Amino acid sequence: xxxxxxxxxxxGERHEVHTEPHRTLLDVLRVDLGLTGTKENCLEAECGVCxxxxxxxxxxxxxxxxxQCAGRNVLxxxxxxxxxxxxxxxxxFIDHGAVQCGYCIPGMILSAKAFLExxxxxxxxEVREALAGNLCRCTGYQKIADAVVNAARATAAQR
Amino acid sequence: MAAxxxxxxxxxxxxxxxxxxxxxxxxxxxxxxxxxxxxGKVFRSTEPHARIVRLDVTRxxxxxxxxxxxxxxxxxxxxxxxxxxxxxxxxxxxVRYIGQPVAAVAATTPEAAQAALAAIEVVYEPLAxxxxxxxxxxxxxxxxxxxxxxxxxxxxxxxxxxxCNRARIVVGDVDRGWEEADRIFEHRFRTGMVxxxxxxxxxxxxxxxxxxxxxxxxxTQLPFEVQNTLAEIFQMPPSKIRVxxxxxGGGFGGKLRVGVEHFAVLLARKTGRAVKVVTTSQEELTAAxxxxxxxxxxxxxxxxxxxIVAKEGRIWFDTGAFAGSGPGVASVATLVLAGPYRIPNLxxxxxxxxxxxxxxxxxxxxxxxxxxxxxESQMDIIADALGIDPLEFRLKNIVRDGDEGPTGQVLxxxxxxxxxxxxxxxxxxxxxxxxxxRGKGLACGWWTTTGGSSGVYVKINPxxxxxxxxxxxxxxxxxxxxxxxVLAEELTVDLADVSVVSADTFSTPFDFGAQGSxxxxxxxxxxxxxxxxxxxxxFALAAAQLSVEVEACVLAEKHVVADGKRVSLAELARMSxxxxxxxxxxGTFIAPxxxxxxxxxxxxxxxxxxxxxxxxxxxxxxxDPGTGDVTIHRYVVAQDVGFAMNPTYIxxxxxxxxxxxxxxxxxxxxxxxxxxxxxxxxxxxKMPTTLxxxxxxxxxxxxxxxxxxxxxxxxxxxxxxEPPAAVANxxxxxxxxxxxxxxxxxxxxxxxxxxxxxxxxx
Numbered sequence: 001x002x003x004x005x006x007x008x009x010x011x012g013e014r015h016e017v018h019t020e021p022h023r024t025l026l027d028v029l030r031v032d033l034g035l036t037g038t039k040e041n042c043l044e045a046e047c048g049v050c051x052x053x054x055x056x057x058x059x060x061x062x063x064x065x066x067x068q069c070a071g072r073n074v075l076x077x078x079x080x081x082x083x084x085x086x087x088x089x090x091x092x093f094i095d096h097g098a099v100q101c102g103y104c105i106p107g108m109i110l111s112a113k114a115f116l117e118x119x120x121x122x123x124x125x126e127v128r129e130a131l132a133g134n135l136c137r138c139t140g141y142q143k144i145a146d147a148v149v150n151a152a153r154a155t156a157a158q159r
Numbered sequence: 160m161a162a163x164x165x166x167x168x169x170x171x172x173x174x175x176x177x178x179x180x181x182x183x184x185x186x187x188x189x190x191x192x193x194x195x196x197x198x199g200k201v202f203r204s205t206e207p208h209a210r211i212v213r214l215d216v217t218r219x220x221x222x223x224x225x226x227x228x229x230x231x232x233x234x235x236x237x238x239x240x241x242x243x244x245x246x247x248x249x250x251x252x253x254v255r256y257i258g259q260p261v262a263a264v265a266a267t268t269p270e271a272a273q274a275a276l277a278a279i280e281v282v283y284e285p286l287a288x289x290x291x292x293x294x295x296x297x298x299x300x301x302x303x304x305x306x307x308x309x310x311x312x313x314x315x316x317x318x319x320x321x322x323c324n325r326a327r328i329v330v331g332d333v334d335r336g337w338e339e340a341d342r343i344f345e346h347r348f349r350t351g352m353v354x355x356x357x358x359x360x361x362x363x364x365x366x367x368x369x370x371x372x373x374x375x376x377x378x379t380q381l382p383f384e385v386q387n388t389l390a391e392i393f394q395m396p397p398s399k400i401r402v403x404x405x406x407x408g409g410g411f412g413g414k415l416r417v418g419v420e421h422f423a424v425l426l427a428r429k430t431g432r433a434v435k436v437v438t439t440s441q442e443e444l445t446a447a448x449x450x451x452x453x454x455x456x457x458x459x460x461x462x463x464x465x466x467i468v469a470k471e472g473r474i475w476f477d478t479g480a481f482a483g484s485g486p487g488v489a490s491v492a493t494l495v496l497a498g499p500y501r502i503p504n505l506x507x508x509x510x511x512x513x514x515x516x517x518x519x520x521x522x523x524x525x526x527x528x529x530x531x532x533x534x535e536s537q538m539d540i541i542a543d544a545l546g547i548d549p550l551e552f553r554l555k556n557i558v559r560d561g562d563e564g565p566t567g568q569v570l571x572x573x574x575x576x577x578x579x580x581x582x583x584x585x586x587x588x589x590x591x592x593x594x595x596x597r598g599k600g601l602a603c604g605w606w607t608t609t610g611g612s613s614g615v616y617v618k619i620n621p622x623x624x625x626x627x628x629x630x631x632x633x634x635x636x637x638x639x640x641x642x643x644x645v646l647a648e649e650l651t652v653d654l655a656d657v658s659v660v661s662a663d664t665f666s667t668p669f670d671f672g673a674q675g676s677x678x679x680x681x682x683x684x685x686x687x688x689x690x691x692x693x694x695x696x697x698f699a700l701a702a703a704q705l706s707v708e709v710e711a712c713v714l715a716e717k718h719v720v721a722d723g724k725r726v727s728l729a730e731l732a733r734m735s736x737x738x739x740x741x742x743x744x745x746g747t748f749i750a751p752x753x754x755x756x757x758x759x760x761x762x763x764x765x766x767x768x769x770x771x772x773x774x775x776x777x778x779x780x781x782x783d784p785g786t787g788d789v790t791i792h793r794y795v796v797a798q799d800v801g802f803a804m805n806p807t808y809i810x811x812x813x814x815x816x817x818x819x820x821x822x823x824x825x826x827x828x829x830x831x832x833x834x835x836x837x838x839x840x841x842x843x844x845k846m847p848t849t850l851x852x853x854x855x856x857x858x859x860x861x862x863x864x865x866x867x868x869x870x871x872x873x874x875x876x877x878x879x880x881e882p883p884a885a886v887a888n889x890x891x892x893x894x895x896x897x898x899x900x901x902x903x904x905x906x907x908x909x910x911x912x913x914x915x916x917x918x919x920x921x
Contacts, residue, residue: 039189047841090181097807097810100808103357137819138635143811144849
């Protein structure tokens with residue numbers, strides 16, 4: 001199969017990728033670029049572990065073709081902390097005990113990140129609605145919701 | 160303990176592996192990769208029961224990119240398994256369930272592997288299948304294993320045809336009990352098959368080296384068991400098999416046993432390349448190790464004043480085409496069927512039954528939810544029939560300190576009354592039906608802290624930090640953070656000073672594994688043993704260095720202090736490295752055996768609950784009478800944890816266990832029709848989302864156990880046990896409808912309210 005040459009901006013860096021047109025963004029991130037912080041599970045956009053931000057919007061990278069992302073900005077979990085300083089959401093997940101096995105956490109944090117950009121003063125009910133596409137089997141979601149709501153408050157207080 | 164002030168244990172400190180998990184740098188087995196690695200995939204049966212007339216892989220082998228296609232002809236003719244060796248790597252001669260592995264392929268790309276699967280030719284001749292418990296137990300039923308009697312099994316098992324174990328507890332004389340009883344209640348319950356639902360699929364990478372050693376990177380919960388099983392399958396010494404657990408994205412019992420490791424090992428040997436095998440969601444829901452569906456029959460005799468005088472119970476587990484965890488699950492179930500109650504006459508039986516379905520395994524508190532759903536539903540039915548408040552009825556019958564468990568074990572540190580009273584009070588139990596279509600429910604239970612041995616090595620690094628080397632895997636519970644807290648406490652360092660290396664069968668000491676709520680308990684105790692040894696070495700060195708008596712030495716703030724002098728742990732470690740090979744100690748722990756009366760049990764592989772925990776759940780909910788939809792207003796768990804090593808993560812265990820329990824209670828079921836799973840995807844297998852889960856309120860009760868570190872008891876499994884019963888009881892209180900089938904879907908409630916499945920019907 002012939003390959004496409006794609007330019008993707010991932011975590012602020014330009015990457016030239018040569019890949020078949022049918023391959024997903026998830027596959028290219030994990031296999032070609034070694035960015036395994038983006039997780040793989042159901043491959044049908046049900047579980048949300050593969051969530052990344054595409055031009056700031058949370059998307060399921062398992063059903064998105066890499067070719068659809070050419071020339072666009074992708075943010076993965078590896079790109080969220082800046083200069084070794086955790087994003088307030090990442091810190092809140094640690095502080096609230098929201099992490100157990102952790103496999104859903106990168107997707108969960110990125111879904112929350114995109115949502116808080118839109119609604120910085122989100123209520124718990126709104127946060128829960130925003131995260132309904134991200135399955136977690138360990139936590140029962142409570143500490144995750146607490147972490148996101150508190151990160152939003154902390155960020156709002158700083159503004 | 161109480162007199163001492165704890166610095167690290169008992170504190171809600173952040174888990175030590177959290178930074179890697181929130182930044183995406185933590186590596187899980189599904190992330191693990193090696194250069195030149197091939198993709199392995201499994202070709203699976205499409206028939207529930209059939210003879211393999213022809214299997215031809217020639218065309219598949221010839222496709223571009225395909226490096227190997229393997230079948231039963233490529234593996235030693237071995238049957239393996241736990242207590243009952245009935246499994247094979249691939250079906251040979253016949254298939255026994257839809258999803259059973261028949262062949263496996265390795266190829267350079269996923270597409271080539273998929274093409275190879277499509278090119279495998281197989282012809283089946285269908286055989287009569289047994290697709291549910293009733294069919295499997297019917298007189299003259301087709302045998303799932305005609306050759307069952309020839310299988311190797313531990314002698315304790317009672318097997319007969321499609322029954323691969325019958326476990327039994329007999330206490331007193333139930334017939335005499337029926338005579339003493341004023342009322343006798345008989346009910347039947349049924350529960351569906353459910354999946355653990357871990358978010359990381361089962362994954363393994365295998366690579367052989369030139370010395371004939373194979374290394375397997377896998378997300379198993381039990382690396383040492385997988386090592387031994389692979390040795391059995393491939394007829395190799397275990398010392399040639401290295402199993403390493405990079406990281407696990409949830410297990411809940413579903414990753415105890417060999418899942419895909421054997422395929423990776425075989426394909427890697429055949430191709431001379433590293434091979435990775437990862438399951439799909441469809442494979443997970445059709446061919447993993449889910450929780451057995453069950454049928455329960457209970458007959459309970461009570462006096463009019465609410466004393467239980469006799470109970471007869473039978474539970475049949477649909478364990479699928481191979482025994483899996485079935486024989487053990489059937490055993491444990493009998494202890495749960497007894498309930499945390501004083502009952503003088505018992506006759507309890509658990510049966511593990513073969514059917515032509517996927518091989519069932521272990522899921523968080525195996526047998527607990529199915530058995531407890533029946534027991535605790537019936538407790539409410541009886542209480543209401545007697546006109547006694549369900550809380551009072553339980554309090555009249557629960558076990559207390561010094562009572563005997565069903566098999567004669569003497570119970571201690573029983574915090575059950577406190578759990579029941581606190582949970583009930585928290586939801587306002589005095590108003591059980593506060594408004595129309597709203598009701599409250601209670602359920603309580605007991606569970607074990609599984610034994611088995613744990614070894615650790617603990618080293619003081621030359622900078623004074625501490626390295627823990629343990630064979631246990633961190634499956635997400637935070638158990639190894641708990642063990643690190645123990646070390647930090649005992650060695651007077653900070654939690655941040657402790658690092659962990661874990662779960663590598665070549666370099667870490669043996670551990671019985673992350674199962675049975677035992678990791679923090681057993682590894683924590685092994686750490687304390689290591690510290691005791693380490694202290695002797697540290698104090699001997701320090702005494703020489705400071706010219707003081709060994710007896711005068713104590714640890715304080717990362718130093719040895721004696722007679723007003725001090726020397727740091729870092730300095731002692733450096734000295735030891737120069738002169739004595741470093742400060743390192745081994746610690747081991749094996750849970751003390753729990754005495755029981757062996758005359759009361761038969762066919763039983765788990766006759767007593769070690770350092771048992773006690774718990775009560777209380778729920779306040781409303782039911783929409785039109786749709787049957789359940790809305791949970793309050794959910795409270797009171798759990799006797801003995802000692803809360805890290806309250807935040809114990810709450811996390813409870814919240815997560817309740818989430819899985821509510822899934823089983825309300826929405827989850829692997830639905831079979833004609834031997835085929837109808838909902839093998841995450842759209843139709845309905846696990847709770849953020850919108851389905853209520854806020855779970857946790858009350859930690861602490862009646863310290865004798866054996867656990869600082870009095871801790873096993874924590875992880877119990878919260879999964881009671882949700883189905885608590886919900887069923889609250890739904891009954893809200894609606895008058897007694898649903899005796901799991902899951903209690905909105906559809907079941909709505910139809911029940913229309914008269915289809917009224918009380919006691921099921």
